[in-house]
Amino acid sequence: MRSKSEAIVLHHFEYSDRAWIARVFTRTHGYLSFIVRKSGKNKHQSLIQSGTLLELEFTFRENQDLHQISEMRRAVPWVSVTESITKSTQVLFLCEVLFRSLEIGYTNKDLFDFIWLAFSYLDQCDEYPDFHLYFMIRLSGHLGFFPQNAQDPEAAYFDLENGMFTTARPIHPLHLEPELAAVLRQLIERKVQQDHPPLKASYRRSALHALVDYFKLHVSGIKEVNSQLVLETIFHD
Structure with a gap:
């Protein structure tokens, strides 16, 4: 056909x-x-x-x-992605996450539209060092494991295994302590298209590690993300 x-x-x-x-x-x-x-x-x-x-x-x-x-x-010639080492590395990293997350034959028009609009937005906006973090959080929603209970201010921990913020410290090691859980909550609550001060480099690196670990727990196809090291090198402070 x-x-x-x-x-x-x-x-x-x-x-x-x-x-x-x-x-x-x-x-x-x-x-x-x-x-x-x-x-x-x-x-x-x-x-x-x-x-x-x-x-x-x-x-x-x-x-x-x-x-x-x-x-x-x-369909849409790049304006800035190919000229920016930061943006091109972010796109490379996110494509690897997608490549390892999706199975051949998988269909999802809402996810397709999200990726298309997100990449187009990145190409048109100024340098956006936290873009890949916002993208991964929204992607988790399309794939069925968006972090839950972020609206509860008393839930200071994030349980990576069960995908939710909790008031009690999880007994297993697969969780985020309050300082990093607060960074994740901040990324969840903010809108991608709004101007926000970028995260400190140390928080950005820790949030990236946490989100990659989160995806590894919930997506069977992700064992390693090879371009993660390249992305971390680009944002080395």
């Missing part, structure tokens, strides 16, 4: 001397694998970099592992 869709590239790797495999989240058919033929000018490779927002025309066949792209073009 011939299909058209907006699409977000999450990952690609070399398949052979003549082709790559691209893992792409499409709005119409969800998360799919495409075979992308190499061209002499490598124009296709520039289009399958992580985070690229595309318009795709492709042949979709039910129960097939690899799908064929007939046409692809940038």
Whole structure:
């Protein structure tokens, strides 16, 4: 079946001397694998970099592992992401989190729209050092494990295993102490599009570690996030 869709590239790797495999989240058919033929000018490779927002025309066949792209073009050319090492690293990191979180065939138009709008916003705004933290918290909601009970001011701890703020200190080690739990609560309560003072570098690093640990507990596909170290290096203070 011939299909058209907006699409977000999450990952690609070399398949052979003549082709790559691209893992792409499409709005119409969800998360799919495409075979992308190499061209002499490598124009296709520039289009399958992580985070690229595309318009795709492709042949979709039910129960097939690899799908064929007939046409692809940038839907939204980057304004600043490719020029900013900070933003490009944030996008790379978030695409890896998504790539490891989603399963082939997974469909969720609300999640697709969230990613598309969030990446477009990052491209248009000023440098946003805490963007990836806000993104991960909202992503947890789309994936079904958004932190609960943040509205309770007496709940000073955050239980990573059970995904909720608690008044009593959890007896297991998989929790955040009040100081870092307060940072997480702050990120939950603030809106992404509003101007906020950035977190201190030490809080940003600790919050990143906590959120990656949180995802590891709740997403079976996440064992390690390789680009985390690169992201931490970029924000080293």
